[in-house]
Amino acid sequence: MKRCSRRAFTWMLGGALAAGCGLSGTGGRSITFRMGLRTASAPGEPTVDTFTTDTGWRVTLTTARLVLGPIYLFEKASPLQPQALLRRLGDVLLPTAHAHEGDFFSGGHVLGEWDREVVFDLLADAGRARVLGRSPGIAGLARSLSLLLQPPSSALGAEADVMGGRSLVLEGIATQAQARVPFRVAMDFPPPVELQRVDFVPIEVDLDDEGLFVLEPRPHRWFTGARFDRLTVSAEGGPVEVGPDTQVYRALSVNVRRFDAFTGAWEPGV
């Protein structure tokens, strides 16, 4: 009876509903896409684990793990996105008025998200994307992203064991001329959330069904301004534990949360 009733109802009223295409007309379009992670190589470098910092240190990473997520893709552009000269001049001459300080940036609607945490090994997949899974979203142009860096929560389970309760673990060797500094950094990003958030990451991806959005950490950017020569290397030559009171730690702490520490790419579905 139910099926007959449904069929009759549909036949009788189908013409009254959105003609043919089955769209309700409320605007927007729901999609499902895949979310992935891939470590970005430094320009000109064949591998992701080796790069040269702006201070001239050649860094080779042997371990690089990070707890990240959730990831949000916003409709609005990052205010830090490079703009045309004319536009920048206009902003200077006619600055935007804000009602109150809370309005300094709003990403607008979230068009896509990965709403869980994940432990990402930056060196594991040799430049290939690690697909996290399928994610709901809204079709359209996403122009900025935001993500959280935080200590692993219990929701991660055994996956987080490798992190030892830390948010970011990096090990490697920095060399410059004759200097050789093996190092190990274990970093926390405790609350409040304002200090965990990486905002304003510029992207320009046209989200659509079945595509793959890849978030790309850029470790070569994380070491901008790092002065490994200020670390004290032990006589035994073992890795230096980079503590919070060091310049390298502070540089990393700031750089990892900068808008250019990550980027994103889009691979349309086939």
Added chain:
Amino acid sequence: MFIPTLVLWLLSASPVTPPVPVEAPPPVMPAEVPPLSEAVRVLLRLTIDAAGEVSQVEVRESGGASFDAAAMAAALRWRFEPARQGEEPLEVRVDVPVTFEPVAPPPVVEEEPAPPPKPEPPVFSTTVRGQSAAPPPVAVSDFHITVGQLADVPRNSATDLMLLAPGVMLANHGGEGHADTVYLRGFDAGEGKDVEMRLDGVPLNEVSNAHGHGYADTYFIIPELVQSLRVTEGPYDPSQGDFGVAGTVEYQLGLERRGITASASQGSFASRRLSLVWGPPESTAATFVGVLLRQGHGFGPNRAYANAGLMAQTELRLGPETKLRLFGASYAARYASAGVVRETDVVDARLPCDADADSQFFCLYDPNQGGASQRHIASVELTSRLERGGRFVQQAFVIARQMRSRENFTGFLQDTPPIGESQRGDNTEQSYQGTTVGLRGRYTPGVTWPVELGYVARYDNVHTRARRLRDKGGAPYATVFDNQVRVTNLGAYLSLRGAPLEWLTLRGGVRVDTFLFGVEDLNRPSEDRQGGRIPEESVEAYGFFASPRASAEVRLTPRLTWLTSAGLGARSSDAAGLSDAEFAPYARVTSGETGLGWRWSEGPSSLELRGAMFATRVSQDLVFSETTGRNQPIGPSQRLGAFGSARFTWEQHLDVQASLAWARATQPVPGASPWKPWDGAVLPYIPQVLGRVDASWRGTATVARQPVGWSVALGHSAIGPKPLPLDRYSESIFLFDVAARARWRAVELGVSVENLLDARWRESEFNYVSNFRGPDAPASLLATRHFSAGAPRTVRGTLTVYLDLQEDRP
């Protein structure tokens, strides 16, 4: 759950005694007409109520305006012994021909003088309907719905009776005791913000209710005492007041059956219902007492409820021309609520219930949801019949009201906790308490003066507050708003009716409403830039609105009528959102419709068909915001729609009502032409296609040589796909409710099944951002679908006992 308890009309086979005239003075020959050369006949249709009084007169066949007026004036003075079915008095319609004869020529031969000319005494031919006659509709979508036999259809509460009107859908996301959200004519009318609700003239919409301006809970009405509803879809009647944006619903109480009807039922989910209604045999249907007790565990976790209500009314005759109605109601309810759940959590079985699909579907996040409600009403109505057939009705009412509701739509998202603390939870407590007093009245000078004057004066003094509650322990930690609101609404209307042509009737009128708002904001900061201050502030605002309404009725044939109506309406401002000394803005609604009505009746059988199309535009609409838990402005909106309905009654055996309605609600793009009501983004959640069938069949059978009365009833709701955000549609919903009863002598057994096919359906659906993972978990910021589960199959058995308490006559 609703178990209809109206008596089976086993007496349907009994003969009907027509009304007998007790006092019927003849009409006076009109002085202004020339001497008659031939007889003039006027055919009147009288409605003679159960007390034997003529409650309504209409002209079926005109003899000319003067003769019509004279005949009607006389008819209003006539008194009758009421029609009866068995011993029970009935309200009936009577066709009465009144003949004015010419004066006979003087006799030439005869010595005796001729008898004085006098009109022909009335000859009665009666048509028994067993139901009251409704005044003529002001629009095709002005429905006077007699519940009658359709009370047999299973219904959860008196609120569900609204489904008898075309284009109505109800949804409840708050629990059994929380007002239903009404979808009417393409409007998401919320819990009353866009639909004016009244109970025999007593207003039910609550100004500035914390849950939403205009919140109207009809759960307290005892269904057995609802005799009829008047549902006016659209603002076409000048008597419609504040909140009548999508329309007006008026519950009209009465108890036809005299004696005691006691009913007890037990059903699924430990539901129990006990009702007792009593109508003293020596009084009319307007005198009654009803008591209703309901309780149950609800159809899933955290859905228990318990409530009790009492309604009583007495009609007193203060003389031959005056009657007084005293009405009182008391109601108290408590209920728990499961609220809404995220679709993704249900699919992934993440909710804190068993992992099977059913357990997840009916599960919940926050058990600290629910509410309580109290309502007390007293009303006095004085009706005076005037000499020339006019009426003067005065009503005074007092309402005392208290409610508290706790709902959590977003989990852990809204709070900005102190540094170092985690989110405290978004459970929002909305409380409302206060008093409403008012006067309402109307005056019709007489049948020859087609004018009606009416007024309403209403004063509300209420305290309305919303606070956030801690997830653990439920203690309030933040005040969202806290207002003491005082509102005075004065309104008056003038309504005119004229028939410039025999086939054309014009009605029109204008209504004027004024509002004075006084708000004490008790939630202001204790400090500002200039230093310390008292954390309170007073705001006053004034508003005025005039709304003309008109309709034209063209009688195409004696049975077919073409009605076109147009009108303006308004919804007052929520006082909580006003600024000091502001000229309070209104939401203006402009509406028009045109359609046909066709009616056939023969004896106790009748068929009525109606169909119309309409367009509506609202200047400032409100849509429920899940993040704030209140209605929020979205700008203008518009609707385009159509409906068709039919009601067929066959003697006193079969009663069927069916309707199909379509409406498309859109939000126009800024600057778009108001003459394109189809253009714009579709408003989500509002059903576009609604179908409804109510049917009841009654009969008698002989079992073991004993007469047994029986009835079967069906209620069917078909809700087409609702538009959802992101160009999606919801699933269609098809619900079937059935009931069957058998009565032997004074005992009746019944069984009802609601949602016969045990469909898993979503009563409400929303699309928004929430975080139910916990106070420390990363939040989802992508709007996603949430829903509240509809009731599964519910079975209930009912035992009813009818005690007539009629004393044996010697």
